[in-house]
Amino acid sequence: MNEQQNTQVAQEGYALFSKGDIANLLKLYTEDIEFIVPGSAALIPYAGVYRGKEEVGRFFAKLHEAMDFERFEVQECIAQGDTVVALGYGKGHVRATGQPMEEEWAHVLRLRDGKVAHFQVYTDTAAVGQAFQRSSHMAM
Template identity: 35%
Template sequence: MKSNLQIVSDHYAASARGDIPAMMADMAPDVAWTEMAGFPCAGTWIGPAAVVSNVFAVLGRDWDDYRFTLEQLIDGGEQLVALGHYSGRHLATGKALHARVAHVWRLKAGRVVAFEQFTDTLLVARAMTA
């Protein structure tokens, strides 16, 4: 069985490749995925299908080269924290985004059971505003 650190690392490696099925491979069927209030995909989405349609599909539709760049992964056992930044260009405005972000992961029995995002939503809003 993979370690929690490996599960989260594999998610980010898949994200860098744009491989959504691999990104979701280790999610619990009832994973609670929370995008911060004020973020374009704000809310808590339950289950991998809801995450894909309400988060990754939206970001892929509205942004060019939207990505999370991992800078540090802090292993706390069943909780991990990823630090990095978002970047991309909003398709409607043409404005670039660069914002710091923290992701908090909770895992249990080799599955991601919860994810929560923290970022500067003002920077995201500015990129999305003409």
């Protein structure tokens, strides 16, 4: 596939994610997809390395349980060969703590035969992890 087609696959995936259509999103991934979300799973419950569609489906379930996004948007996609880099922004709150979370992110997608075979997240894991910490300040 060419760069424009690869970019369209990436954009379709983000559109499906935004609608909460994870079943159809998973169809855009190869059977052996490797999905990497940085950070400590002790702090960020959905952090980790997920392999295969079933594990990636569990990632999306963990993400939904952990986060409530009010905004999640792709600002730019840059493609070269079979690689697409998506730059974006997310804002929401952590369900367990109520803490706000705001992040700029980069995702690197590597495609094979028109499907995403590798997905790597880059973000400020310290800021994301902090949102999962309960506030040490008590209201008086």
